[in-house]
Amino acid sequence: MNATAEALFVAEPFQAAGDVVIDCTVNKIFYGDFLAVRDSVVPIEKKKITGFIGPSGCGKSTVLRSLNRMNDLISVFRFEGNVIYHGQDIYAKKVDPVVVRRYIGMVFQQPNPFSMSIFDNVAFGLRLNRFKGDIEERVERALQRAALWKEVKDKLKNSGLSLSGGQQQRLCIARAIATEPDVLLMDEPCSALDPIATRQVEELMLELKENYTLAMVTHNMQQATRVADTTAFFSVDISQGGRTGYLVEMGPTRQIFEDPREQLTKEYISGEFS
Amino acid sequence: MRTMNPTSTIDLTARPEEIRPRPNLDRQTLEPRALKSGFLTGLTWLAAVLAAVPLFSVIYMLLIQGGSRLFGSDVVEVLTGLPPAGFEMGGGIGPAILGTLVMVGIASAISIPLGILASIYLGVLEPKSRLASTSRFLAKVLTGFPSILAGVFVYAVLVIRFGYSAMAGGVALAVLMLPTVVLAAEEAMAQVPQRMKDAAYGMGCTQTQVILKVVLPTALPGILTGVMLAIAGAAGESAPLLFTALFSNYYISELAEPTASLSILIYNFSGMPFENQIELAWTASLALVLIVLMFNILARIVGRSKV
Numbered sequence: 001m002n003a004t005a006e007a008l009f010v011a012e013p014f015q016a017a018g019d020v021v022i023d024c025t026v027n028k029i030f031y032g033d034f035l036a037v038r039d040s041v042v043p044i045e046k047k048k049i050t051g052f053i054g055p056s057g058c059g060k061s062t063v064l065r066s067l068n069r070m071n072d073l074i075s076v077f078r079f080e081g082n083v084i085y086h087g088q089d090i091y092a093k094k095v096d097p098v099v100v101r102r103y104i105g106m107v108f109q110q111p112n113p114f115s116m117s118i119f120d121n122v123a124f125g126l127r128l129n130r131f132k133g134d135i136e137e138r139v140e141r142a143l144q145r146a147a148l149w150k151e152v153k154d155k156l157k158n159s160g161l162s163l164s165g166g167q168q169q170r171l172c173i174a175r176a177i178a179t180e181p182d183v184l185l186m187d188e189p190c191s192a193l194d195p196i197a198t199r200q201v202e203e204l205m206l207e208l209k210e211n212y213t214l215a216m217v218t219h220n221m222q223q224a225t226r227v228a229d230t231t232a233f234f235s236v237d238i239s240q241g242g243r244t245g246y247l248v249e250m251g252p253t254r255q256i257f258e259d260p261r262e263q264l265t266k267e268y269i270s271g272e273f274s
Numbered sequence: 275m276r277t278m279n280p281t282s283t284i285d286l287t288a289r290p291e292e293i294r295p296r297p298n299l300d301r302q303t304l305e306p307r308a309l310k311s312g313f314l315t316g317l318t319w320l321a322a323v324l325a326a327v328p329l330f331s332v333i334y335m336l337l338i339q340g341g342s343r344l345f346g347s348d349v350v351e352v353l354t355g356l357p358p359a360g361f362e363m364g365g366g367i368g369p370a371i372l373g374t375l376v377m378v379g380i381a382s383a384i385s386i387p388l389g390i391l392a393s394i395y396l397g398v399l400e401p402k403s404r405l406a407s408t409s410r411f412l413a414k415v416l417t418g419f420p421s422i423l424a425g426v427f428v429y430a431v432l433v434i435r436f437g438y439s440a441m442a443g444g445v446a447l448a449v450l451m452l453p454t455v456v457l458a459a460e461e462a463m464a465q466v467p468q469r470m471k472d473a474a475y476g477m478g479c480t481q482t483q484v485i486l487k488v489v490l491p492t493a494l495p496g497i498l499t500g501v502m503l504a505i506a507g508a509a510g511e512s513a514p515l516l517f518t519a520l521f522s523n524y525y526i527s528e529l530a531e532p533t534a535s536l537s538i539l540i541y542n543f544s545g546m547p548f549e550n551q552i553e554l555a556w557t558a559s560l561a562l563v564l565i566v567l568m569f570n571i572l573a574r575i576v577g578r579s580k581v
Contacts, residue, residue, distance in 0.1 A: 101478040108469060108476070112473040114488055115492040
């Protein structure tokens with residue numbers, strides 16, 4: 001992109017091949033007066049993994065956290081645009097963000113189990129939703145799906161904080177999927193993990209894709225190529241004075257990494273800047 | 275990004291082994307630096323011992339003077355009997371023990387719920403608001419508040435109108451407990467990591483659910499530690515009770531009457547010219563120290579047990 005260009009660059013819209021679960025159109029996202037992200041259209045396809053990549057400060061996490069209104073917890077946050085989920089704009093006035101988050105779950109960058117037993121961690125969401133069925137069975141299933149059952153089945157009463165970092169992150173994934181959310185958002189889920197734990201979480205994501213829709217922010221381009229079906233590349237524009245992030249290009253992961261349309265994408269994936 | 279190995283340009287073979295002097299790594303005990311360090315270490319050690327001397331000498335004194343009655347054969351009479359009058363022999367400190375427990379109970383019932391609710395506002399809801407910083411500052415001032423003023427305050431507000439009572443004594447102790455509870459609970463809640471709260475919000479918790487299901491349980495050991503310390507402090511107070519609960523020689527029968535307490539009993543009996551009463555004052559002191567110690571130990575145990 002050219003700094004002297006008159007009109008701001010806007011990415012060509014990505015036409016998703018399959019069903020779109022969340023159709024996110026960002027016009028502007030502000031933190032106070034600071035314009036953090038502008039003009040980005042990011043459709044999230046059903047039962048696929050959508051990866052968000054880009055340099056630091058490009059707004060990829062901000063966009064991801066806008067998809068279940070996590071950013072509402074920041075008082076100065078302001079979202080202009082719409083996020084259509086099953087035909088409803090989750091930013092509509094009548095929508096309760098608390099309910100949105102029960103359908104669109106989240107896994108965070110730092111493993112964040114609660115200071116309670118492993119069992120209670122996974123059962124937390126079920127109890128929260130007043131789940132009437134067999135809690136033990138659901139907890140076991142969630143832990144099995146998160147590939148953690150074998151390691152913890154004999155110590156379910158132990159504190160979730162007693163596990164290793166990788167186990168904690170898988171516990172958090174188990175906790176998030178126990179309530180069977182529709183969509184799972186993952187904000188750099190592997191950045192605090194070692195390579196072995198990262199691999200386990202990646203394999204887990206590929207399995208979860210069978211039942212869930214996933215969207216993931218990653219700082220690691222190899223990770224995007226390994227797990228993402230669709231990749232959205234964001235960049236940050238410092239030429240206008242601020243540090244405003246925007247979508248540069250979105251498409252099938254293979255196309256983004258092998259035959260990008262935009263020069264900026266090409267430079268980023270070849271490692272010319274980060 | 276391409277990086278260059280910065281050490282690759284330094285040729286480590288340039289200096290031959292012989293011209294490097296062998297470093298002397300032996301301990302130099304008589305070097306001024308070492309002497310100064312040893313002297314200062316000794317000084318801190320001495321200060322630590324001196325700081326513990328008053329505590330141990332008080333406990334020693336109490337055990338010698340009060341232990342014979344408290345751990346003697348007439349322990350039941352001492353713990354349950356009424357205080358003796360004049361030249362009467364025997365007797366006990368029963369009403370004072372019960373009175374102290376009742377008034378500390380009243381103070382806890384007032385200050386703990388109020389303090390925890392306040393600390394939720396200060397530590398979780400609006401930690402940076404002007405109201406929060408003002409009331410946090412005032413709570414800190416109140417921790418250094420002369421306890422007799424709490425008694426005078428309650429005297430002016432309650433006692434003048436309703437007379438001396440266990441209720442007034444409990445309120446005075448609550449005034450003293452409140453800041454300790456608020457500050458300890460706020461600190462404990464502020465230390466609950468943001469990412470745990472984020473996780474709860476991410477699961478679809480309302481703010482109330484985040485506080486009840488995540489923040490309070492996680493902060494519970496810290497909150498209980500503060501509560502126990504506040505209770506221990508209140509149990510030993512005497513000045514505020516002088517103006518509010520006064521004293522009584524009989525067991526408490528209702529909350530609206532003057533009530534005995536261990537600290538006032540100690541004050542009254544220690545000044546009497548009778549051997550028996552003076553002995554009972556020592557016994558009551560030991561009983562009070564043991565009660566306070568019990569709460570302190572309980573606070574330690576509860577504070578340590580983290581899930």
